[in-house]
Each structure stands twice: as structure tokens, then as C-alpha cells.
Amino acid sequence: MAVKGKRQVPHVLAVPFPAQGHVLPLMKLCRRIASRGIKVTFVNTEYIHAKVLAAMSEDDKKQNPIQLISIPDGLPAEDDRSVGFELMESVRRTMPENLSNLIKKINGRNSDEKITCVIADITVGWIFDVTQKLGAESVAFQSAPAAGMAMILQIPKLIQAGNLDINGSVMKNELINLSDNIPPWRRNKLSWSFPGDLKTQTIVFECFMDAAKTAHHAKWLLCNTFYEIESSACNLIPNLLPVGPFLSTNKSKSSSIGGSFWQEDTTCFSWLDEQPIGSVIYVSFGSIAVFSQDQLNELALALELSGRPFLWVVRSNLANGSHVKYPNGFQERVSKRAKIVEWAPQEKVLAHSSIACFLSHCGWNSTMEGLSTGVPFLCWPYFSDQFHNQNYICDVWKIGLRLNPNKNGLRSRHEIMTKIEMLLSDYGIKANAVKLKEMALKSVSGYGSSSQNFETFIDSLKN
Ligand code: UDP
Secondary structure, three states: OOOOOOOOOOEEEEEOOOOHHHHHHHHHHHHHHHOOOOEEEEEEEHHHHHHHHHHOOHHHHHHOOOEEEEEOOOOOOOOOOOOHHHHHHHHHHHHHHHHHHHHHHHHHHOHHHOOOEEEEEHHHHHHHHHHHHOOOEEEEEEOOOHHHHHHHHOHHHHHHOOOEOOOOOEOOOOOEOOOOOOOOEOOOOOOOOOOOOHHHHHHHHHHHHHHHHHHHHOOEEEEOOOHHHOHHHHHOOOOEEEOOOOOOOOOOOOOOOOOOOOOOOOHHHHHHHOOOOOOEEEEEOOOOOOOOHHHHHHHHHHHHHHOOOEEEEOOOOOEOOEOOOOOOOHHHHHOOOEEEEOOOOHHHHHOOOOEEEEEEOOOHHHHHHHHHOOOOEEEOOOOOOHHHHHHHHHHHOOOEEEOOOOOOOOOOHHHHHHHHHHHHOOHHHHHHHHHHHHHHHHHOOOOOHHHHHHHHHHHHHHO
């Protein structure tokens, strides 16, 4: 029994959206919260929970300070979770009740361990209606840039002004501009744009409209960014606490913080150790992007023709859902200077001294990881906020170059090779990348802006 008048011990329940780019950063944030002696319970969907546990070593499970639990996602076990909108609809239909039952169960077990705060991904922020009724404080979490959130908050105004229709399609062929210091958004390049797939776009757009309400109602909106790189966007969001970049505190090469859906291939490190300093092209497109076999052939041949060492993350579904077929003889020809893995310990790979550049899809987590390690980018965005992140990288921070598609929509081997050479001989870009790395590390250390914001949040959890 809790003693009357006694302050409730903080207990955070973290609820990510069930996708890799949302689970990992929330896990990193939770690790930091737990390191301050605060109890954290992390609730994944059963499907994701199984993946996360399967990817963790027994030692990592034992040492994990966070309790990992699960609830159903509402889809039958055999269903394909890669069809995003079905998963989104199902989670939305079933999560509020599942979560409510879970919180009641936890709260009923021991009154000293009641859930005091729910940190939910902004895309599942509608659960706050339920969690608030159970006495928990609402904190929203955004794994994308503050600019993306600022844009989402503008949706009602943009609809009213006739810039957007109710499906999120751009009505006027104009750039959408929020501030002089934030790159403008183009038609079909918004976070919710799915050109040619109106059904998915409409569901994602509705989700963002809900996120706008959530952001207003939550006590804080924690974002994986830092004030110095997105000050204009941060200033547009009243309850925003930029607390990023979310860097892993665990530097050990043999252990991971948990949250990956695939087992990290740690053989990368011995291979990287053998490569000259600043020589390796690291190629990774995150967890969702897929490409045609023709496009992957161009990329493979460009990496071969570059003559440089490369580490390429090739997920088993990278070729439009299937295994990649390499060009004839490719693997033999590059075997002395190439490493191909299914999933890399990315953050630690990027921090390795042998890395020269990052050929990336510009997912926000990858963007923050590359930026925090001072690595220049070759940008190849795939969907959602990745186009906007590319604009930040190339036009605002000037730490990378675009890989442009040709008239057939392919990034040709010639384009890729040319840009690799241009990037690696551009000392201005490298100098900017090093400067941004220093800014990022400063923001999360000592009296840095993100560090202070994090303290504000911890104080509010405890009081
Ligand atoms: N990642 C990883 N190993 C890989 C590829 C990616 O650990 O081989 C991690 C990466 O460090 C990042 C996340 O997966 O934290 C991907 O998130 P991001 O926002 O970059 O892209 P998304 O997967 O959401 O498209």
C-alpha cells in the first residue's frame, strides 16, 4: 500500500510505433532515463518483441535495465506486417484497450510501481486519452526532425488556406515554407506523401493530424534533435524538448543496447580494423527502403568501379522484398575490399576511424548518427521525411551531396561513382561534418542544450 501523502515513485511506460526507426531511438532514450535510477517498462507489440529478443544476446538481456514486455497488435500471427496501413489501422483499433488493461494490471500489482508517465511515439499519441484516465502523465516522443513536427502542427492552417486537401495532397503547385531557415517542402515530398497510393497516404495523413493534437496535449514533446541545428523549427513548437542526438552510451563492440530487429553482425569491426583510416564507403538504407534489381545492379557496379573498400548492409528483402541478386562475378571480384552484412551495428560502425562517407537513405536516425560521428553523406532518400532530411544535409548543414536519379528514375553507376569522388575530395564538406559533430557532442554533454533539456525532463518526472 502506498502511504498517504507519500510521493509516487516515477515509473515510465514507453510505447513506440512498431517500426525499427521508432523502437531504436525510444530505446536509447529509455536507457538514458533508466540510468538515472528511474524504472522504465518498454512495451512493444508481440511481433516486434519477439524480434527484439531474438536479436539480443543472453548477456544483453541479463544486463538490460529496462523491462521489456508486449501486447498484441491485433493482426493474425500469419499476416504480413510490411503492409504499413493494415498494421496502423489494427494498432489503432486494438492498442488503447490492450494498453489500458496492461496499465491496470501493472498498477494493481504494487501501488509503489504505478505507471506515472507514458512516453508514447507521437504516431500512437491517441493512446493518451486512455493513459490519462489512469492517472499517468503524457509525454510525446518524435523520432523525426523538429521541422517535421512543426510542419504537422501547420496542417489545419494549410488545409484552411487551400494548400492541402483532406488527404494531404498539395493543391497549389507551390513550395510550402515555414521559415527562412527551414528548407521548403515540395509537392509529393511531404512526410505523408505516397504518390500513386492514396489509401496509404490518407491513413498516414490522418495519423499526422492526430499527432498534431497529441503534441498540443502532451506535457512535453521529446525530440531526437538538438536546438543548434534546428533552432527555427524548435522555436515553432511550444512544449518541445530537443534532447538529441540519442547516442548509445554503450561503446562495447560485443554488446548492443537492444531494440534492433535483426542481429547485429559484429564481424564488421575486425574487417573495419583492417581498412585504412577514412577509406570505407558505408552503405545502408535503414529498415524499410527497397529497390528494383536494376537499381541494385547499378549500385553494386558503382561500388565495384569506385575501387574503394565498402561495407554494404543488404537486408534479405532489399530487392523489392526479395534477396538481392548480384551482377555476375561481383562478389568474387570485390571480395578483397568489400564486406556485405544483413544488419550492422550502425552507430558504432559510423564512429569507426576507417569510415570515409555514408551512402544513406537519410532516415532521421541515420542522419543524426552520421552527423554525430562527423561522416559526410551521399543522399539517396526513399520516402517520408527523408527528402527533407536530404535538404538539411545538402543545403543547410552542407555535409553531403545528392545522388540524383536519371530520366528513368535510376541512380546510374556513373552518377554514384562521380558523387563518391566529388564528396571524398571536398574538404569543405568534411570540415562542416566535423564541426557539426562537435556541436552535437557539445549539446549532449555537461551544460549543453540537450543535456539541460534532459535534466528538465528528469526533474519533471521526479516531481
Ligand atoms: N540500423 C542498424 N543497422 C543497420 C541499419 C540500420 O542498426 O544495418 C539502425 C540505424 O542505426 C538507425 C535505424 O536502424 O538507428 C534506422 O532508422 P532510420 O530512421 O535511419 O531509418 P528507417 O529504418 O526508419 O527507414
